[in-house]
Every structure is written in structure tokens, then in C-alpha cells.
Amino acid sequence: MTETRAPSDPFGLLTPESRRDPYPAYARVRAAEPVHYSEAWGAWMITRHADCVQAFRHPELSANRAGGYAKSLPPEVRERLRPLLQNLSRWLLLIDPPAHTRIRAIVREAFTPRLVAAMRPRIERIAESLIDDLSTRDEFDLIRDFAAPLPVIVIAEMLGLPPEDGLKLKSWSDALAAFMGASAIKPELVAGALRSVVELEAYFKEAIARRRGELGDDLMSTLLRASEGEEQLDEQELLSTCTVLLFGGHETTTNLIGNAVHVLLQRPDHAARVREAPDEQAPRVVDEVLRYESPVQRMGRVARGDFELAGATLRGGDRVFMVLGAANRDPEVFERPDVFDPDRRDDAKHLSFGIGPHFCLGAALGLLEGRVALTSLLRRLPQLSRAGDGAPAWIDNLTVRGLASLPLRP
Numbered sequence: 001m002t003e004t005r006a007p008s009d010p011f012g013l014l015t016p017e018s019r020r021d022p023y024p025a026y027a028r029v030r031a032a033e034p035v036h037y038s039e040a041w042g043a044w045m046i047t048r049h050a051d052c053v054q055a056f057r058h059p060e061l062s063a064n065r066a067g068g069y070a071k072s073l074p075p076e077v078r079e080r081l082r083p084l085l086q087n088l089s090r091w092l093l094l095i096d097p098p099a100h101t102r103i104r105a106i107v108r109e110a111f112t113p114r115l116v117a118a119m120r121p122r123i124e125r126i127a128e129s130l131i132d133d134l135s136t137r138d139e140f141d142l143i144r145d146f147a148a149p150l151p152v153i154v155i156a157e158m159l160g161l162p163p164e165d166g167l168k169l170k171s172w173s174d175a176l177a178a179f180m181g182a183s184a185i186k187p188e189l190v191a192g193a194l195r196s197v198v199e200l201e202a203y204f205k206e207a208i209a210r211r212r213g214e215l216g217d218d219l220m221s222t223l224l225r226a227s228e229g230e231e232q233l234d235e236q237e238l239l240s241t242c243t244v245l246l247f248g249g250h251e252t253t254t255n256l257i258g259n260a261v262h263v264l265l266q267r268p269d270h271a272a273r274v275r276e277a278p279d280e281q282a283p284r285v286v287d288e289v290l291r292y293e294s295p296v297q298r299m300g301r302v303a304r305g306d307f308e309l310a311g312a313t314l315r316g317g318d319r320v321f322m323v324l325g326a327a328n329r330d331p332e333v334f335e336r337p338d339v340f341d342p343d344r345r346d347d348a349k350h351l352s353f354g355i356g357p358h359f360c361l362g363a364a365l366g367l368l369e370g371r372v373a374l375t376s377l378l379r380r381l382p383q384l385s386r387a388g389d390g391a392p393a394w395i396d397n398l399t400v401r402g403l404a405s406l407p408l409r410p
């Protein structure tokens with residue numbers, strides 16, 4: 001079957017084929033013009049591993065994508081969206097030094113490896129209790145019934161919030177994700193994100209006030225303690241940081257789990273290895289899933305001024321994407337890049353958590369959740385298989401790579 005490509009999309013980035021499997025289109029771009037201005041994306045695409053590493057660290061590339069969006073709005077709309085724009089304006093993901101350096105240091109102090117490691121038994125318990133329910137059914141949807149609730153319950157517990165608030169937190173976070181991930185700004189998505197931020201901030205304000213009276217060992221208490229030091233967090237920074245922790249670790253981890261199960265269902269030999277030696281194999285498999293089917297396919301920046309990158313001339317204000325899904329399959333650094341191989345020994349590492357000053361603060365937590373989820377599922381449900389036929393549908397989003405649903409039999 002031949003694909004139809006629009007004149008503005010000569011590499012076929014937006015075709016249905018690329019939604020299912022974007023990697024051939026990335027490879028075409030990388031081979032033809034590694035730093036390429038795509039009319040289809042309305043942005044530069046950086047597709048080689050080495051160029052992405054350079055871009056992630058480049059002083060001329062700003063993480064502040066929300067500022068330009070705010071400026072583009074008419075004043076009355078900007079005023080109406082103020083709570084949303086204020087919340088976003090303090091997100092670690094979307095800010096530059098010096099504020100980024102200060103806030104990141106505080107969150108890092110709170111989000112310690114010890115705190116993450118201590119979560120292991122709780123993550124196991126959450127996974128087991130979700131599986132208890134799945135194991136009694138004829139059929140379930142891995143995404144809806146397992147991969148989506150797990151990370152949101154985990155982060156709610158880490159922040160010291162009642163786990164039963166998980167669903168409410170998830171719906172707020174989903175509304176923000178729909179707004180952030182949309183290729184075109186639609187009024188209903190903006191309205192949903194605005195409403196969610198207002199409700200979420202009211203919820204966090206109450207939780208923070210309660211916690212201030214009785215600090216514990218949870219992430220929110222640690223954040224409150226850390227923020228009372230010399231480098232304080234103001235009220236908005238605290239609310240935005242809680243929001244970004246909820247948001248950042250949520251859909252990403254859901255899709256890591258979904259992509260991992262999808263990959264392993266097609267490779268029963270690898271699933272068997274995880275079942276037999278989970279401590280050794282689960283970390284390798286999860287890491288290779290991150291490379292092979294990265295939950296985040298691209299990360300955005302904005303050019304501050306004019307500059308050259310790998311032979312291309314970027315202009316101030318240009319939008320730029322480091323295409324992680326392309327960099328992770330760059331044949332210059334990965335041997336047989338299109339083969340799923342948890343035993344690979346390449347010198348280079350995947351870029352699925354980014355690199356440099358914005359490197360994912362939740363990487364250790366995401367990896368732990370992925371490993372626990374996979375280990376528990378394969379051990380408890382050894383007959384796990386696809387329900388129904390036909391290929392599962394991928395989410396229609398250029399940034400997020402994950403399955404909309406994955407019907408399974410336990």
C-alpha cells in the first residue's frame with residue numbers, strides 16, 4: 001500500500017502509517033536533513049543523537065514555551081486564563097535559570113533516591129491490589145485498569161494525599177495533558193485546563209495548609225521543609241511544583257508500562273526471561289522499552305536568538321523539537337537500532353528522560369514503577385494474552401507515544 005503525503009509533509013510525518021510507526025519517517029528526515037524545518041510540525045526537528053544532546057544543553061534554546069503562548073493571546077483572553085498561565089509559568093519543565101536552578105535544587109532535595117527506594121513496597125502493594133481485581137475478569141484494558149491508575153495512586157501517596165483522591169487528580173492532570181499535547185489550541189481544551197488548574201490549586205492549597213500543621217516524611221512535607229530554607233518557594237511556586245509532579249510522572253509512566261507490555265506480548269522469550277530472573281531482566285527490558293518505544297517522542301524548546309546548529313540556521317522565536325524517538329534509533333550510536341534488544345552494549349544511552357539541566361527528576365521513580373509493574377504482571381498473570389484481534393490503536397499525539405487501549409485476557 002502506498003502512503004499519501006501532503007506537499008507540506010514530504011517525509012510523511014503526519015500520515016496514519018506514521019501514527020502507528022513513526023520511526024521510518026524519522027529515519028527519512030535524519031538521512032535527508034538531520035536538522036530539518038518541518039512545515040508539518042511548524043518547528044525544527046533535531047533527529048541525530050549527538051545534535052539532540054547538544055540542543056538539550058544549548059544556552060540559546062529556552063524551555064520557556066508558555067511565555068510565547070501567553071504573549072500571543074489578546075489581553076482579555078490572557079486575563080481570563082491568568083490562573084492557568086500563572087501555574088504554567090512556574091513549571092520546572094517550562095522555565096529557565098535562575099528560577100529553574102533554584103526551584104530544581106529544592107525539588108531534588110525533596111525527591112531523594114532514599115524516598116523513591118522506600119516507595120518500592122508501596123508500589124508493589126498498589127500493583128498487586130490492582131492485579132487482584134484484574135485476575136478475576138475475563139478481559140480487561142491494561143491502560144485503563146492498570147497502567148493509568150498505578151502512577152497516579154503512587155504520586156498521590158508520595159505527596160501524602162489520600163489514595164482515593166487518585167481519580168480526581170487524574171482527571172485534572174488529564175485535562176492539562178490534553179491542553180499541553182494538542183497540536184492546535186482548541187477552546188474546549190483551554191477551558192478544561194483552566195477549570196482543572198483552578199480546582200487543583202484549591203485542592204493543593206487545602207492539603208498544604210493541613211500539612212503545614214503536621215509535617216511528615218512524605219514528598220509534600222519534605223518540599224515544605226526544604227522550601228523554608230534560605231532559597232524559599234513562594235506559594236505559586238509550591239502549587240506549580242505539586243502540579244508538575246502530578247502531571248510529569250503520570251501519562252509518561254502509564255505509557256512506559258503500556259508500551260512495555262505491548263512489546264513483550266510480541267516477544268514471549270523476553271517475557272519468560274523477566275519472569276525467571278526479574279531482578280536482573282526487568283531493569284534491562286524497561287530501559288530498552290524506553291529506547292525502543294519512548295513514551296515522550298519529542299521535547300520542545302524556543303530559540304532565544306539566531307544561531308547555527310549542525311549546519312542549520314535557527315532564528316530567534318523558532319520552535320525546536322529534540323526528537324527523542326529519532327535520536328534513540330540513530331544508527332550512528334545504536335547498533336541495529338530497530339531491533340528490540342535488552343542486552344545491547346552500545347556506549348550511548350537513550351534520551352527518553354532528556355539530558356542536561358532539565359533531566360527528568362522522576363526518572364528513578366518512573367523506572368521503579370515500570371519494573372515493579374512488569375514483574376508483578378508477568379508473575380501474577382502468566383497466561384496474559386491479547387483479547388480481540390487487530391492492531392491496538394496508538395494515541396493521536398506527536399509528543400506522547402502510547403496505546404489508547406490494550407485489551408487483554410488475564
Ligand code: HEM
Pocket residue numbers: 063092093094104155244245246248249250252253256295296299300351352353354355357358359360361362363365366367
Ligand atoms: C517513564 C516515565 C517518565 C518519562 C519517559 C519522563 C520523561 C521526561 C523528560 C523527557 C523530561 C525532560 C524535559 C525537558 O528536557 O524539557 C522530564 C522532566 C521531568 N520529569 Fe519526567 N519522565 C518520566 C517520569 C517522571 C516521574 C515519575 C516524575 C515525577 C513524579 C517526573 C517528573 C519530571 C519533572 C518534574 C521534570 C522536569 C525537570 C526539569 O525541568 O528540571 N517524570 N521527564
